[in-house]
Amino acid sequence: MTANKFTPSCPLPFGENETVQLAHGGGGRLMQQLIEGIFLPAFDNPLIRARHDGALISPGIEGLAFTTDSYVIHPLFFPGGDIGRLAVYGTVNDLAMCGARPQYLSAGFILEEGLPVSTLRRIVHAMKAAAEETGVQIVTGDTKVVDRGKGDGVFINTAGIGHLESARAVGPDQVQDGDVILLSGDIGRHGIAVMAVREGLAFETTIESDLAPLSALVLSLFEAGIAIHCLRDLTRGGLASALNEIAEAGSCVIQIEEAVIPVQEQIRGACEILGFDPLYVANEGRFIAFVPKKEAEKALNILRAHPLGATAADIGFIEKPSHGAPTVLMRSRIGSTRIVDRLSGEQLPRIC
Amino acid sequence: MTANKFTPSCPLPFGENETVQLAHGGGGRLMQQLIEGIFLPAFDNPLIRARHDGALISPGIEGLAFTTDSYVIHPLFFPGGDIGRLAVYGTVNDLAMCGARPQYLSAGFILEEGLPVSTLRRIVHAMKAAAEETGVQIVTGDTKVVDRGKGDGVFINTAGIGHLESARAVGPDQVQDGDVILLSGDIGRHGIAVMAVREGLAFETTIESDLAPLSALVLSLFEAGIAIHCLRDLTRGGLASALNEIAEAGSCVIQIEEAVIPVQEQIRGACEILGFDPLYVANEGRFIAFVPKKEAEKALNILRAHPLGATAADIGFIEKPSHGAPTVLMRSRIGSTRIVDRLSGEQLPRIC
Numbered sequence: 001m002t003a004n005k006f007t008p009s010c011p012l013p014f015g016e017n018e019t020v021q022l023a024h025g026g027g028g029r030l031m032q033q034l035i036e037g038i039f040l041p042a043f044d045n046p047l048i049r050a051r052h053d054g055a056l057i058s059p060g061i062e063g064l065a066f067t068t069d070s071y072v073i074h075p076l077f078f079p080g081g082d083i084g085r086l087a088v089y090g091t092v093n094d095l096a097m098c099g100a101r102p103q104y105l106s107a108g109f110i111l112e113e114g115l116p117v118s119t120l121r122r123i124v125h126a127m128k129a130a131a132e133e134t135g136v137q138i139v140t141g142d143t144k145v146v147d148r149g150k151g152d153g154v155f156i157n158t159a160g161i162g163h164l165e166s167a168r169a170v171g172p173d174q175v176q177d178g179d180v181i182l183l184s185g186d187i188g189r190h191g192i193a194v195m196a197v198r199e200g201l202a203f204e205t206t207i208e209s210d211l212a213p214l215s216a217l218v219l220s221l222f223e224a225g226i227a228i229h230c231l232r233d234l235t236r237g238g239l240a241s242a243l244n245e246i247a248e249a250g251s252c253v254i255q256i257e258e259a260v261i262p263v264q265e266q267i268r269g270a271c272e273i274l275g276f277d278p279l280y281v282a283n284e285g286r287f288i289a290f291v292p293k294k295e296a297e298k299a300l301n302i303l304r305a306h307p308l309g310a311t312a313a314d315i316g317f318i319e320k321p322s323h324g325a326p327t328v329l330m331r332s333r334i335g336s337t338r339i340v341d342r343l344s345g346e347q348l349p350r351i352c
Numbered sequence: 353m354t355a356n357k358f359t360p361s362c363p364l365p366f367g368e369n370e371t372v373q374l375a376h377g378g379g380g381r382l383m384q385q386l387i388e389g390i391f392l393p394a395f396d397n398p399l400i401r402a403r404h405d406g407a408l409i410s411p412g413i414e415g416l417a418f419t420t421d422s423y424v425i426h427p428l429f430f431p432g433g434d435i436g437r438l439a440v441y442g443t444v445n446d447l448a449m450c451g452a453r454p455q456y457l458s459a460g461f462i463l464e465e466g467l468p469v470s471t472l473r474r475i476v477h478a479m480k481a482a483a484e485e486t487g488v489q490i491v492t493g494d495t496k497v498v499d500r501g502k503g504d505g506v507f508i509n510t511a512g513i514g515h516l517e518s519a520r521a522v523g524p525d526q527v528q529d530g531d532v533i534l535l536s537g538d539i540g541r542h543g544i545a546v547m548a549v550r551e552g553l554a555f556e557t558t559i560e561s562d563l564a565p566l567s568a569l570v571l572s573l574f575e576a577g578i579a580i581h582c583l584r585d586l587t588r589g590g591l592a593s594a595l596n597e598i599a600e601a602g603s604c605v606i607q608i609e610e611a612v613i614p615v616q617e618q619i620r621g622a623c624e625i626l627g628f629d630p631l632y633v634a635n636e637g638r639f640i641a642f643v644p645k646k647e648a649e650k651a652l653n654i655l656r657a658h659p660l661g662a663t664a665a666d667i668g669f670i671e672k673p674s675h676g677a678p679t680v681l682m683r684s685r686i687g688s689t690r691i692v693d694r695l696s697g698e699q700l701p702r703i704c
Contacts, residue, residue: 145377
């Protein structure tokens with residue numbers, strides 16, 4: 001996933017005696033501070049500096065992508081999914097975003113004492129089904145149990161390995177002037193679905209998460225020979241955070257058009273009630289692809305031909321070099337242009 | 353690590369409404385029940401069935417080992433180490449036990465809201481030092497934050513990838529009749545060191561964990577051309593659990609000699625006071641190697657020439673086929689023979 005990764009740019013200093021806040025896990029500025037202030041200086045190497053959804057491994061093991069995510073979503077079961085499926089799809093999607101075909105997963109469980117075994121069984125069965133669906137094998141694992149009150153039911157870490165499908169590099173540093181930004185579908189459903197069930201909110205119909213495996217959709221673009229420059233899934237921090245990360249990592253200005261970004265009416269309504277901006281709400285089955293302008297229409301047709309990409313849209317383009325600071329600019333429905341900034345804190349805690 | 357892995361044999365059924373207990377994470381029979389009753393049936397595939405410290409990956413990516421572990425040790429800092437070093441060494445050691453040279457690690461952090469940033473910094477710096485020491489790169493990562501009271505400071509997951517060093521297979525199914533069992537050093541220090549600090553026990557001198565990276569020691573055996581059949585580190589459940597797992601996975605009888613198993617006097621004393629058997633106490637810098645009898649002396653000399661193997665010993669041998677159930681038999685100091693069984697529950701919770 002995007003913002004979860006060690007993908008930095010301009011650190012805020014930590015005060016003395018500062019403590020970790022929920023917002024440090026939210027995909028916004030505070031997470032950036034944690035990553036840039038602590039993790040990156042320690043683990044610095046070319047692979048981790050690449051600001052990708054996973055590491056493209058070399059030397060030694062060429063052509064391999066390697067990624068990891070921990071899943072701490074609350075509640076464990078939500079409309080449209082559960083932590084087990086999320087833990088498989090999430091890591092499969094990160095490999096897909098590296099331009100890799102997902103192959104092997106590890107699974108590390110941290111269980112809280114008192115967890116019903118029946119709950120664990122449901123989650124594990126969901127992982128099995130998700131692995132079969134996406135063609136990955138869970139080949140190694142680990143289980144730890146922590147005392148009651150020192151965990152929260154189940155936390156799952158998955159790491160994943162996959163073979164790179166594309167001979168060319170795919171990543172934020174590959175975006176080029178004029179690249180078109182394709183969004184694979186409507187945004188905001190995962191975060192709102194989780195929030196609604198957590199807060200006991202009722203809408204006219206149940207809002208379901210968009211949770212889905214993206215590898216087949218991404219691989220269909222590669223198989224059609226589309227020269228994809230960059231891919232990013234829209235998890236913590238949503239579309240706005242993903243675009244900001246790409247703008248910074250790719251040193252470019254990103255221009256998008258509000259009117260063409262698909263948001264379901266029901267999600268728009270829920271966001272208004274809850275005070276959220278759908279641009280910042282997490283998704284678990286949506287991504288953006290940066291492709292050369294001349295291939296954009298073909299790529300869009302490929303996406304739309306797939307059930308998971310039926311509402312895909314061309315939402316904007318890249319300007320590079322940026323002539324100034326990397327920025328994400330959005331032309332609103334009324335024709336004005338505004339900066340789409342990074343979130344400073346946490347909009348929705350523990351949605352993945 | 354050994355018992356943490358999905359490495360099964362003969363499941364106990366779960367009762368209805370059963371819940372997860374601390375002992376399900378302890379490396380004994382209950383952990384076996386969890387693995388065999390839940391994880392293995394769901395994730396079944398040849399790689400996970402191999403009962404190894406990691407998966408030897410194929411097809412597609414030949415010659416690669418892949419492993420994972422989550423670290424939930426309490427306290428985060430203990431005599432001789434901390435969760436950061438443990439998280440790097442532990443996964444490095446699992447790769448070494450697969451016969452692989454550790455190369456790339458992922459790091460997934462689950463932080464509890466309110467964790468002092470200074471604590472996180474210390475841990476991350478310890479990981480950096482441990483990675484440099486062992487020649488691995490931490491190439492991808494993830495951070496999640498959970499609400500206060502839903503975690504315990506820091507949990508860390510690392511997954512690791514390494515190239516296999518040995519052309520021949522290394523694993524429990526490779527042990528042969530007459531194989532000599534070499535133990536790399538004295539046992540019981542890690543578990544007792546953690547327990548002592550946790551319980552506020554004072555001994556004449558501070559008991560330090562044996563936490564150490566084992567890859568250099570293991571690689572020195574491979575480099576000398578020793579035909580290692582199997583390797584296993586002695587983490588949760590200690591020497592006794594590791595031997596039981598190998599006996600079951602290798603369908604053999606294991607004979608060991610109590611008098612030659614090195615245990616420091618101070619550890620023996622602490623174990624007597626606390627009611628522990630050092631055979632079952634966790635280590636984080638010890639392993640056993642199964643080697644052909646004719647190479648045992650050479651291998652032992654190689655181990656002893658390394659600071660981490662200075663007290664290495666030949667502690668027994670394999671009888672195969674087993675003529676009956678796989679068993680671990682120990683000749684005691686007074687000449688009697690007893691079965692060294694699996695632990696049923698948890699001896700020391702959260703020691704890794």
